[in-house]
Amino acid sequence: xxxxxxxxxxxxxxxxxxxxxxxxxxxxxxxxxxxxxxxxxxxxxxxxxxxxxxxxxxxxxxxxxxxxxxxxxxxxxxxxxxxxxxxxxxxxxxxxxxxxxxxxxxxxxxxxxxxxxxxxxxxxxxxxxxx
Amino acid sequence: xxxxxxxxxxxxxxxxxxxxxxxxxxxxxxxxxxxxxxxxxxxxxxxxxxxxxxxxxxxxxxxxxxxxxxxxxxxxxxxxxxxxxxxxxxxxxxxxxxxxxxxxxxxxxxxxxxxxxxxxxxxxxxxxxxx
Amino acid sequence: xxxxxxxxxxxxxxxxxxxxxxxxxxxxxxxxxxxxxxxxxxxxxxxxxxxxxxxxxxxxxxxxxxxxxxxxxxxxxxxxxxxxxxxxxxxxxxxxxxxxxxxxxxxxxxxxxxxxxxxxxxxxxxxxxxx
Amino acid sequence: xxxxxxxxxxxxxxxxxxxxxxxxxxxxxxxxxxxxxxxxxxxxxxxxxxxxxxxxxxxxxxxxxxxxxxxxxxxxxxxxxxxxxxxxxxxxxxxxxxxxxxxxxxxxxxxxxxxxxxxxxxxxxxxxxxx
Numbered sequence: 001x002x003x004x005x006x007x008x009x010x011x012x013x014x015x016x017x018x019x020x021x022x023x024x025x026x027x028x029x030x031x032x033x034x035x036x037x038x039x040x041x042x043x044x045x046x047x048x049x050x051x052x053x054x055x056x057x058x059x060x061x062x063x064x065x066x067x068x069x070x071x072x073x074x075x076x077x078x079x080x081x082x083x084x085x086x087x088x089x090x091x092x093x094x095x096x097x098x099x100x101x102x103x104x105x106x107x108x109x110x111x112x113x114x115x116x117x118x119x120x121x122x123x124x125x126x127x128x129x130x131x
Numbered sequence: 132x133x134x135x136x137x138x139x140x141x142x143x144x145x146x147x148x149x150x151x152x153x154x155x156x157x158x159x160x161x162x163x164x165x166x167x168x169x170x171x172x173x174x175x176x177x178x179x180x181x182x183x184x185x186x187x188x189x190x191x192x193x194x195x196x197x198x199x200x201x202x203x204x205x206x207x208x209x210x211x212x213x214x215x216x217x218x219x220x221x222x223x224x225x226x227x228x229x230x231x232x233x234x235x236x237x238x239x240x241x242x243x244x245x246x247x248x249x250x251x252x253x254x255x256x257x258x259x260x261x262x
Numbered sequence: 263x264x265x266x267x268x269x270x271x272x273x274x275x276x277x278x279x280x281x282x283x284x285x286x287x288x289x290x291x292x293x294x295x296x297x298x299x300x301x302x303x304x305x306x307x308x309x310x311x312x313x314x315x316x317x318x319x320x321x322x323x324x325x326x327x328x329x330x331x332x333x334x335x336x337x338x339x340x341x342x343x344x345x346x347x348x349x350x351x352x353x354x355x356x357x358x359x360x361x362x363x364x365x366x367x368x369x370x371x372x373x374x375x376x377x378x379x380x381x382x383x384x385x386x387x388x389x390x391x392x393x
Numbered sequence: 394x395x396x397x398x399x400x401x402x403x404x405x406x407x408x409x410x411x412x413x414x415x416x417x418x419x420x421x422x423x424x425x426x427x428x429x430x431x432x433x434x435x436x437x438x439x440x441x442x443x444x445x446x447x448x449x450x451x452x453x454x455x456x457x458x459x460x461x462x463x464x465x466x467x468x469x470x471x472x473x474x475x476x477x478x479x480x481x482x483x484x485x486x487x488x489x490x491x492x493x494x495x496x497x498x499x500x501x502x503x504x505x506x507x508x509x510x511x512x513x514x515x516x517x518x519x520x521x522x523x524x
Contacts, residue, residue: 006268009144009290010152014193015500016145020442020493021421024414028271049413053446062145100413107408137399140421146369151311151362152286159283159402180282184315231282238277275402276409276455283403324407 001126003033004089005066017059023096024052027084030070031100034082038122048105048112050079054098065089072126078112079103080123132257134164135220136197148190149197154227155183158215161201162231165213169253179236179243181210185229196220203257209243210234211254263388265295266351267328279321280328285358286314289346292332293362296344300384310367310374312341316360327351334388340374341365342385394519396426397482398459410452411459416489417445420477423463424493427475431515441498441505443472447491458482465519471505472496473516 005026013019035045060066067089074081079101086096103112104119115123136157144150166176191197198220205212210232217227234243235250246254267288275281297307322328329351336343341363348358365374366381377385398419406412428438453459460482467474472494479489496505497512508516 006291008287009294010150010287012145013141014143014145014147015441019141020445021141021414021417024417024447025270025272028414029268032271048408048452049449051446051448052413053444054417055444056442059441137422139418140425141418146310151314152283152290155283155286155316156401156403160399163402179277179321180318182315182317183282184313185286186313187311190310272406272412272414274407276405276407278407281403 001030001034001037001071002067002069003030005029005068005086007060007062007064007066009062012062015059017061018095020054020056023054023056023086023098026066026068026086027052027054027070027082027098027100030068030084031082031102034070034072038126039119046104046107047102048107049100049102051101052098053100054096056096057094060086060088060095064095066095072123073099075115075120075123075127078114080115132161132165132168132202133198133200134161136160136199136217138191138193138195138197140193143193146190148192149226151185151187154185154187154217154229157197157199157217158183158185158201158213158229158231161199161215162213162233165201165203165257169257170250177235177238178233179238180231180233182232183229184231185227187227188225191217191219191226195226197226203254204230206246206251206254206258209245211246263292263296263299263333264329264331265292267291267330267348269322269324269326269328271324274324277321279323280357282316282318285316285318285348285360288328288330288348289314289316289332289344289360289362292330292346293344293364296332296334300388301381308366308369309364310369311362311364313363314360315362316358318358319356322348322350322357326357328357334385335361337377337382337385337389340376342377394423394427394430394464395460395462396423398422398461398479400453400455400457400459402455405455408452410454411488413447413449416447416449416479416491419459419461419479420445420447420463420475420491420493423461423477424475424495427463427465431519432512439497439500440495441500442493442495444494445491446493447489449489450487453479453481453488457488459488465516466492468508468513468516468520471507473508 011022069085073083083099104115106113142153200216204214214230235246237244273284331347335345345361368375404415462478466476476492499506
């Protein structure tokens with residue numbers, strides 16, 4: 001799934017490139033779109049973050065249009081992995097890539113829970129669609 | 132009431148100075164400290180913002196230590212005004228100043244409410260302490 | 263000029279609505295689009311902020327699609343005023359409005375300068391187009 | 394090296410805990426302090442980020458005081474690794490931990506360079522001090 005990123009001036013730091021922490025916010029934007037596309041759900045997310053990582057490959061300066069590919073990389077019992085690639089949309093130059101692991105979470109009970117069957121099916125289908 | 136601000140690298144933009152929107156976040160930090168000092172309350176704020184304004188007087192570059200004075204400028208029935216002055220703490224050079232108006236708010240009922248008597252007393256006392 | 267805002271999950275605070283400081287970032291996004299549309303310039307902005315203000319009219323919850331109208335409200339010798347209205351794009355409910363004053367600035371010389379004639383013409387035309 | 398974190402209200406998201414991306418900003422605050430302590434340098438950083446990762450261990454709610462330990466985990470020819478642990482400072486409960494890899498970078502020439510000898514010495518000494 002590809003989405004366009006709308007960089008904000010405040011995303012850039014004194015070096016004139018996107019600040020390193022902002023990539024996790026970009027990943028979050030991707031999760032939002034991917035989650036809605038997969039589940040049709042618009043309310044607050046029923047999962048919690050376990051891990052995230054970013055590899056910074058090249059600099060994104062102010063004015064560079066960015067796009068992000070988000071894919072489901074793995075599905076476990078309670079958790080799953082999303083992978084992200086952010087590119088300069090003009091020439092597909094790789095800017096950054098990363099992964100996040102998140103787990104289904106019952107915020108009222110404050111504990112992790114298995115991924116519901118219908119969501120698992122969508123996540124799994126998203127993997128297969130790529131293969 | 133004076134507090135020290137702990138600028139973050141991500142507060143600075145491509146021009147090397149604090150981004151204009153970040154001053155409202157600094158004001159919010161000031162409100163947090165002032166609110167706790169006045170009321171002793173640590174939970175989520177029982178008020179909502181009505182207005183805010185900032186006047187940018189001089190630039191704050193990376194490395195400049197900042198301090199903020201926050202004062203109660205006015206107390207109304209439901210709302211009150213906080214005023215802020217942000218300075219270079221080395222020489223008191225004025226960097227920015229502003230005001231915010233906020234109103235007591237019942238988030239469950241989703242409506243504004245009068246300022247409780249004990250909070251009004253503290254806010255009023257804060258004005259008088261300055262005079 | 264109307265633009266769509268792409269709210270980010272991190273724009274929302276513990277109350278579930280857009281944080282008060284984020285509106286200045288939304289205004290900045292509007293300036294970016296308006297500046298490019300008026301001048302055709304894509305490089306870093308040759309102006310600096312003098313003042314900004316926000317009036318918070320109603321809450322924007324997670325999931326509410328936002329749009330912003332940005333207009334030129336006034337043109338002076340060195341400075342000009344942009345006015346902003348942020349609405350729920352589904353029903354035009356007003357969420358927030360505000361103004362910013364900015365001045366043409368020579369960052370190398372560190373001083374304000376008159377608005378160049380061709381930019382003044384575009385800014386003035388933008389006012390007349392509204393009348 | 395331990396530093397106190399000054400959480401901001403805007404760091405918290407709709408779930409009432411520190412947003413996942415903010416931890417990279419906390420790490421950045423730690424780098425700032427560690428870099429100054431090690432090198433005595435206050436100007437803009439002469440390095441660039443290669444990688445970062447965060448493991449989210451427990452939630453940090455609004456009001457929880459946070460502290461961070463930052464240590465040098467590894468020193469290579471051009472790059473080095475900083476490791477971070479963020480805890481609830483009242484009881485040392487682990488909230489999040491992570492690592493960043495950064496490389497010395499000549500921003501004018503736009504290429505990585507070896508770590509200067511005197512900085513290497515300080516970074517290496519920081520590792521030995523922990524052993």
